[in-house]
Amino acid sequence: MLAGEVLWRVGIHCLNRMEADSIARLHVTGMEALLAKDAVFFHENFAGALTKRVLSFAQQYEPFVDTLMFRVVGQFLPLAFASVVLWRYDPMLVAVLLGMIAVTGVLVTPLIRRRQILVDAREAAYTGLSGHVADTMANMDAVRAHAAEGREAAENRRRVTELRRLTLRAWDYHNLRIDTLVAPLSVATAVGGLLLAVGAAGADGGPGVEAIVVTVAYFGQATQILFQFNQTYRQIERSLTEAAQFTELLLTGPTVLDPESPQPLASRARDVRLERVRFSYPGHSEPLFDGLDLTVAAGEHVGLVGRSGGGKTSITRLLLRMMDVDGGRIRVGGQDVTALSQADLRGLIAYVPQDPVMFHRTLRENIAFGRPGATEAEIRDAAAAAHVLEFVDGLPDGFDTLVGERG
Ligand SMILES: Nc1ncnc2c1ncn2[C@@H]1O[C@H](COP(=O)(O)OP(=O)(O)OP(=O)(O)O)[C@@H](O)[C@H]1O
Ligand SMILES: [Mg+2]
Numbered sequence: 001m002l003a004g005e006v007l008w009r010v011g012i013h014c015l016n017r018m019e020a021d022s023i024a025r026l027h028v029t030g031m032e033a034l035l036a037k038d039a040v041f042f043h044e045n046f047a048g049a050l051t052k053r054v055l056s057f058a059q060q061y062e063p064f065v066d067t068l069m070f071r072v073v074g075q076f077l078p079l080a081f082a083s084v085v086l087w088r089y090d091p092m093l094v095a096v097l098l099g100m101i102a103v104t105g106v107l108v109t110p111l112i113r114r115r116q117i118l119v120d121a122r123e124a125a126y127t128g129l130s131g132h133v134a135d136t137m138a139n140m141d142a143v144r145a146h147a148a149e150g151r152e153a154a155e156n157r158r159r160v161t162e163l164r165r166l167t168l169r170a171w172d173y174h175n176l177r178i179d180t181l182v183a184p185l186s187v188a189t190a191v192g193g194l195l196l197a198v199g200a201a202g203a204d205g206g207p208g209v210e211a212i213v214v215t216v217a218y219f220g221q222a223t224q225i226l227f228q229f230n231q232t233y234r235q236i237e238r239s240l241t242e243a244a245q246f247t248e249l250l251l252t253g254p255t256v257l258d259p260e261s262p263q264p265l266a267s268r269a270r271d272v273r274l275e276r277v278r279f280s281y282p283g284h285s286e287p288l289f290d291g292l293d294l295t296v297a298a299g300e301h302v303g304l305v306g307r308s309g310g311g312k313t314s315i316t317r318l319l320l321r322m323m324d325v326d327g328g329r330i331r332v333g334g335q336d337v338t339a340l341s342q343a344d345l346r347g348l349i350a351y352v353p354q355d356p357v358m359f360h361r362t363l364r365e366n367i368a369f370g371r372p373g374a375t376e377a378e379i380r381d382a383a384a385a386a387h388v389l390e391f392v393d394g395l396p397d398g399f400d401t402l403v404g405e406r407g
Helices: 002-035 039-044 047-059 061-089 091-138 140-145 149-202 209-251 312-319 342-347 363-370 376-385
Strands: 272-279 289-296 327-332
Touching: 002 047, 002 061, 047 061, 047 091, 047 209, 061 091, 061 149, 061 209, 091 140, 091 149, 091 209, 140 149, 149 209, 272 312, 289 312, 312 327, 363 376
Parallel strands: none
Antiparallel strands: 272 289, 272 327
């Protein structure tokens, strides 16, 4: 018994380490895979939903492995032991026990598969709900400015009601369809076992009452397995569904890629040339640009003026290779932007986007985001140029003040 306890502790200790390592690896893999995605991907996927998916991708590993270890392995070992004991009384007992478990598995599996469709619908609704919550939180100022709290709350209620409906549909299917099949099978198993045991016990030179007691005990345990078969399957299914949702996103690789052997940056004056550029956003039939030529000489200041939606921001995004042209090319200092590494290209460009960007980090980290090695003096100069210095010196924590995502 003591040796068993020691082995158990050692086993759990090793399992804990293995699980913690794997979860950590999945977190890192998930985040790195997302960081490798291109801009189009993030336009097509809610930030909030992605956050939920990438985190549960890693977190679901623990219940998944625990279920395999404790439910699957933990139930089948005692079953093997029970089979050996029952075999000594009557091999038929073992045949009935294992046979009924197999029959239940075969009958229940198609029902559980059908339930998978309901579970997928529920998960999709949950992803939508969490995306909406995150979206509202991230744009709280806009929500308040438009007095849209009521509308957002109503949308949230609508999504919660839908989630409730889909959740109940999946649960009811389980309770009313699957368990109503398992229940009579488990009763049949117990009764069959009892009748066989009574028959075996009463035979000439039979094992007697002992066999009946042992059989009832083991068959009782086996019917537990029949019911837990659902729960086991359900937990494994939940883990796999959640992980699959994220893995699916990883299957489509980024469309903006570094060339296999990027050209080194040439050290020459860097003019910018767009040559016969053609580009359309995915899903738009009309191209946004078709045969666009634009030359900006080195040192020249050019302002692009145009109606909203005219494509000014899109030009900067093409130049930064947030997305790639469909035809023609863009050159910087004579070099095609697709021949450079994305890091080299973007290192050449100081990009001040239309929407202010703030990380939930210190002012210092926010200012130096584009140049991680920036010195204190450089950070102060940049802050002075942006008229930020005027209020930073008045803050108790100065550049170490934590600022919110929205400033
Ligand atoms: N991610 C996107 N997916 C699909 N279409 C987009 C996307 N971003 C922009 N567009 C479309 O491309 C066109 C150009 O948009 P862009 O943002 O480049 O215009 P803009 O000139 O910067 O406008 P503004 O003056 O409003 O900033 C618009 O019709 C817009 O609807
Ligand atoms: Mg714009």
